[in-house]
Amino acid sequence: MTVAVVHAAQPSRKAPPGDLAMWFFICAELLVFGILFLAYAFARARNVELFNSSQASLDRVSGLINTLLLIAGSWAVARAVAAIQQGQGRGCSRWLWLGFLLGGAFAVNKVLEFGHTLGAGITLSTNTFYMFYLLLTLFHFFHVLLGMVILAAVAIKAGQGGYRADEHAGVETAASYWHMVDLVWIVLFPLVYILR
């Protein structure tokens, strides 16, 4: 009897969390990033010396800090989803704002990194490595900015009581997008900053 009650209280889900359209969007985004990652890897294979020497100029500690910030941001957003599942709208909003702040810290650090790179006279046309480096990191950077806008919008609505424990698809949709941004960086960071 107890088992039946537990199963009834936790129905198995068939659909992914949040809006289905977001999952199609996530798949499309991952496809684009995947093509860029492979283009980088195979372009490197044709000019290893150039890629290794150019990569040595990157600030790997800055890349590490950004990775830690994005993972912490994903953790905060996962806590936001857990909070709204328990009906805690205010708590959800606070966790989302923390995710927003961590995303903002990532953006500031990235702007400083871009400033240093561009200040050194490096542009998209400097060489193939820097073309990929700037293309990949700038493209990802704009996804972080879009994710921050989404998190802010959902955090405001959550703070106003716009979501409930039984109706919070918006929070899950925003969280799914934010985790996708983190997932992409988890491949980008070792590829561009570490592997050589």
Added chain:
Amino acid sequence: MVSRTINRDGVLLLLLTLCSFGLGERGGHGLLPWTVILGLALIKGRWIIDRFMALGPVGGVFRWLLLGWLCATLALIAYAFVGTLPSA
């Protein structure tokens, strides 16, 4: 309890990131370091997909699409890198 699991997952992801970075700082070149670094990225990516994206309990086509993307991307990156080794 759910919050505790999320906290644990977050800490493990941070630790794996530090391991990956540390390995890169100690050289990061060659078959073994590449395998470990890309393997850590695979573990972290799967963790994000199954735990934070919450696709693990759901299963279904999107979980397999994302896991497939992750595995294929990392495998092809590994293939491209291994091809640059002198003995290859």
